[in-house]
Amino acid sequence: MRNFGSLVISRSIGSVLSTGPSGSAINTLTDDIFKYDIDFNDDVGADDRFSVVVDQTWRDGELVATGPVQAATFTVGGKLHSGFRFERNGKAEYFTGDGRPLKRSFIRMPIPYARLTSTFGNRYHPILGRMRMHEGVDFAASTGTPIQAAGDARVQFVGWKGGYGRVVILDHGHGYTTLYGHMSRFGSEHVGQRIAQGTVIGYVGMTGLATGPHLHYEFRVNGVHRNPLSITMPPPEPLSGLALAQFRAQTGTALAKIRRVEDVIYADATPVATKGRKKA
Numbered sequence: 001m002r003n004f005g006s007l008v009i010s011r012s013i014g015s016v017l018s019t020g021p022s023g024s025a026i027n028t029l030t031d032d033i034f035k036y037d038i039d040f041n042d043d044v045g046a047d048d049r050f051s052v053v054v055d056q057t058w059r060d061g062e063l064v065a066t067g068p069v070q071a072a073t074f075t076v077g078g079k080l081h082s083g084f085r086f087e088r089n090g091k092a093e094y095f096t097g098d099g100r101p102l103k104r105s106f107i108r109m110p111i112p113y114a115r116l117t118s119t120f121g122n123r124y125h126p127i128l129g130r131m132r133m134h135e136g137v138d139f140a141a142s143t144g145t146p147i148q149a150a151g152d153a154r155v156q157f158v159g160w161k162g163g164y165g166r167v168v169i170l171d172h173g174h175g176y177t178t179l180y181g182h183m184s185r186f187g188s189e190h191v192g193q194r195i196a197q198g199t200v201i202g203y204v205g206m207t208g209l210a211t212g213p214h215l216h217y218e219f220r221v222n223g224v225h226r227n228p229l230s231i232t233m234p235p236p237e238p239l240s241g242l243a244l245a246q247f248r249a250q251t252g253t254a255l256a257k258i259r260r261v262e263d264v265i266y267a268d269a270t271p272v273a274t275k276g277r278k279k280a
């Protein structure tokens with residue numbers, strides 16, 4: 001006999017830290033759903049809490065499969081964040097309750113948590129020994145640190161370019177391109193290939209003109225260099241029409257499940273897992 005159901009997990013961060021994370025669902029929360037809105041290094045405290053809904057398949061009373069996170073809420077400092085999984089054009093993404101993608105069109109830093117060592121603008125060039133416009137930003141990181149594609153893109157260039165050393169250029173469409181320099185080695189991408197945001201395209205190094213291992217990162221709009229740390233990024237496209245209607249129908253059920261469980265749990269503030277199963 002095969003059963004399908006959904007599991008709602010609700011936890012406070014304090015209980016996760018003391019009992020260990022509940023598997024891949026937690027990684028999905030931090031890596032896929034809320035990484036653009038919540039700083040998991042600094043923002044999250046022991047009193048904050050989250051809930052996730054995952055689909056499960058049972059056979060003869062045994063759990064045989066756990067699906068991806070269907071819906072999640074994260075309450076940080078009293079502020080509620082929610083995310084819902086929905087397939088747009090055959091590709092799963094996470095959206096806010098009103099159908100806006102949680103994913104940004106660009107991530108600010110191609111190396112998470114790296115240290116900014118040189119800002120955008122005029123500066124004294126340490127190797128050339130004169131003032132020169134710095135047309136990007138530099139992030140210090142040790143050789144071999146993975147570098148991620150800032151947004152979904154088509155690979156425009158992979159190769160050697162003078163002072164940049166080993167460089168990758170990505171074309172994000174709508175006039176946006178990004179450049180990643182001084183790499184020690186490339187990822188497995190090739191020119192013309194379509195890659196997703198977050199794909200590792202290479203590794204930090206000091207090829208070309210560099211005094212130490214770092215990533216030189218450039219952001220261009222219609223060929224003009226812009227500061228990637230301050231430019232207003234284009235908003236991703238929200239759901240509309242039929243897709244939005246389907247999304248609304250799906251999310252209502254998931255959110256109601258979370259609310260039901262949270263009402264029970266946080267009424268007496270004891271974190272527990274609650275399981276709701278129904279026959280297929």
Ligand SMILES: [Zn+2]
Nearest residue numbers: 136137138216
């Ligand atoms: Zn630089």
